[in-house]
Structure formats: structure tokens, C-alpha cells
Amino acid sequence: DAKTTQPPSMDxxxxxxxxxxxxxxxxxxxxYVYWYRQIHSQGxxxxxxxxxxxxxxxxxxxxxTEDRKSSTLILPxxxxxxxxxxxxxxxxxxxxxxxxxxxFGKGTKLxxxx
Amino acid sequence: xxxxxxxxxxxxxxMTNKKSLKCEQHMGHRAMYWYKQKxxxxxxxxxxxxxxxxxxxxxxxxxxxxxxxxxxxxxxxLHALQPEDSALYLCASSQGLVGETQYFGPxxxxxxx
Numbered sequence: 001d002a003k004t005t006q007p008p009s010m011d012x013x014x015x016x017x018x019x020x021x022x023x024x025x026x027x028x029x030x031x032y033v034y035w036y037r038q039i040h041s042q043g044x045x046x047x048x049x050x051x052x053x054x055x056x057x058x059x060x061x062x063x064x065t066e067d068r069k070s071s072t073l074i075l076p077x078x079x080x081x082x083x084x085x086x087x088x089x090x091x092x093x094x095x096x097x098x099x100x101x102x103x104f105g106k107g108t109k110l111x112x113x114x
Numbered sequence: 115x116x117x118x119x120x121x122x123x124x125x126x127x128x129m130t131n132k133k134s135l136k137c138e139q140h141m142g143h144r145a146m147y148w149y150k151q152k153x154x155x156x157x158x159x160x161x162x163x164x165x166x167x168x169x170x171x172x173x174x175x176x177x178x179x180x181x182x183x184x185x186x187x188x189x190x191x192l193h194a195l196q197p198e199d200s201a202l203y204l205c206a207s208s209q210g211l212v213g214e215t216q217y218f219g220p221x222x223x224x225x226x227x
Binding site (some may be wrong): 101 | 169218
């Protein structure tokens with residue numbers, strides 16, 4: 001079973017920041033937080049991941065709380081093309097075995113509106 | 115470049131047919147994966163190959179038969195499928211150890227009649 005909880009859906013106005021929350025209260029010390037998104041009928045796209053520090057790349061920022069029990073994915077200037085299902089996944093990285101598997105939950109359907 | 119390619123994009127097959135799905139990556143990744151995604155559901159892991167050897171089989175029925183001929187190529191052979199096997203089949207790859215960041219292909223949409 002997925003170890004994360006996300007709201008089923010969210011709306012965001014085009015050009016505004018989209019803040020997608022994720023709860024992972026049972027996360028272990030060696031588990032990373034990964035974010036993927038899936039635009040309709042396409043393969044999941046890797047966005048970003050982190051362990052305990054905040055991370056930023058060209059797509060998004062990841063803010064992880066100090067206790068690591070929750071995180072927020074931030075898309076700084078959402079566009080219509082960011083409309084997708086966003087998956088937050090916790091997993092052990094760099095480990096050969098089932099603990100490293102990606103277990104997708106239901107995700108958050110983000111709708112960016114004009 | 116993080117491209118994983120899959121062919122065909124779409125496939126329609128009867129329950130008595132034999133078909134194959136193909137996945138290819140040229141990133142030097144040594145772990146490759148097959149996932150199945152039913153409509154409006156999240157992807158579910160089917161198989162994992164690490165260094166061309168099958169390392170994980172998530173109790174998938176034998177009518178699905180994976181094959182990894184070399185480090186760049188992953189096939190999924192299909193035989194005697196059922197209509198409920200209709201789904202989007204996704205391939206992914208990761209560098210080095212299983213558990214590294216996975217990059218997905220666009221998927222093959224399969225319809226079994």
C-alpha cells in the first residue's frame with residue numbers, strides 16, 4: 001500500500017503558484033520523498049525528490065517539514081500544461097529490493113484553469 | 115537525455131493472439147521495469163530486471179512473459195490474454211541499482227477483445 005496521503009483534487013489559476021501537499025507520517029529515516037506527474041494517457045514524468053533538505057530544480061521546488069512527516073510540491077508559475085495527476089511517493093533509494101519499488105497512490109489531480 | 119521508447123503505441127489483440135511489447139532505452143541504465151495501469155488507477159509494478167536478470171515478479175500471471183535480451187531492451191510477450199488485461203503498459207528504467215530514479219516511457223495502450 002502507498003505510504004502517502006494526498007488530496008484527490010486541486011485547482012490552480014494559470015500563472016499562480018500551485019502548492020500540492022503530501023502527508024507521509026510513517027516515513028522512515030532512509031526513505032526519500034519522490035514526486036511524479038502523469039499527464040492524461042502519457043507515462044509518469046519524474047519531477048523531483050528529496051530526503052530532508054528542500055530541493056529545487058527547473059520544474060519545481062520540494063519543501064519537506066523538519067519532522068519529515070509531510071511535504072509540499074510547489075510549481076511556481078502553473079501553466080495549462082501542468083494539468084496532470086501528481087503522485088507523491090516515499091521509497092528507499094539506491095536499494096536493490098522491494099523497498100525501492102515505486103508504489104503509486106491515487107495522487108492529486110491538479111487542474112490549472114485560465 | 116532521459117528517453118524511454120515503447121512500441122507499439124496502441125495494440126488490439128484477440129484472446130488467442132500472441133503479441134509482444136517492446137521497450138528501449140539508451141541511457142546506460144541497468145534496471146528496467148514493466149508496470150500495468152488500468153483506467154483511472156495508478157500504475158502497478160509487474161516485473162523488475164536488474165542487470166538483465168529478473169529480480170522481481172509481482173505475482174503476474176504466466177500469460178505475461180518478460181524478456182530482457184540486453185541492457186537496452188525489454189520485451190513483454192503476451193499470450194492468451196483476457197479482456198480484463200486491457201490497460202496501459204508502461205516501461206521504465208533506472209541507472210545502476212534498483213531503487214534509483216525511474217524514467218518512464220509513453221506506454222502501450224492495449225485492448226484485448
